[in-house]
Amino acid sequence: MVTEQTPKHFKENWPFFWISQINAAYAVALERRTKPLGIDLPRWRAMMSLYEDQHLSVSEIADFSAQKLNTTTKVIQRMLSDGLVTTRIRPTDARVTDVCLTPAGEEMRKKALVEAQKIFEQTFGTDDPQDIKALNATLSEILAELKKL
Helix, strand or coil: CCCCCCCCCCHHHCHHHHHHHHHHHHHHHHHHHHHHHCCCHHHHHHHHHHHHCCCEEHHHHHHHHCCCHHHHHHHHHHHHHCCCEEEEEECCEEEEEEEEECHHHHHHHHHHHHHHHHHHHHHHCCCCHHHHHHHHHHHHHHHHHHHCC
C-alpha cells in the first residue's frame, strides 16, 4: 500500500535505497581500479556488453549496459577513434551497424575484468555460490518487474 507519509526508518526498509547505494559504491570502486588503465565506467560497460556477444549494435550495447543511447553512441565513437572497436554492417540487416572489440579493445577489456573480478572476490568471496545465485535471481525478477512499468 502506497501512502504519502514517509515511514520511520525509510531507508532501512526501502530496497531501492540499498540498490542505489551499492551501485554507486561499486562504480566508485571499479572506476578507482580501471581509471589507471584508461577505462571509465561508460567504456567498461560497453566493453562488457561485448564480452558474451561479439557483435552488437549501439542500441543493443546501450540496453545491455543500462546507458542512454546518446551516451553510448559517444562512447563508441571515442572507442572507435582510439582503435578499441570496429564497426560493420550487420550481415542479416544492412540497416544495423554492429560494433566489435578490436584486439586492443579485447586486451583492455581483459585487464579491466581482472580488476572487476578482484572487487567481486573481495565483496562476495566468502559467500555461498547458491546465495549469490539466489541474489541474482531475485535481482533479475525485480528488473523484469520494473521493465513492465
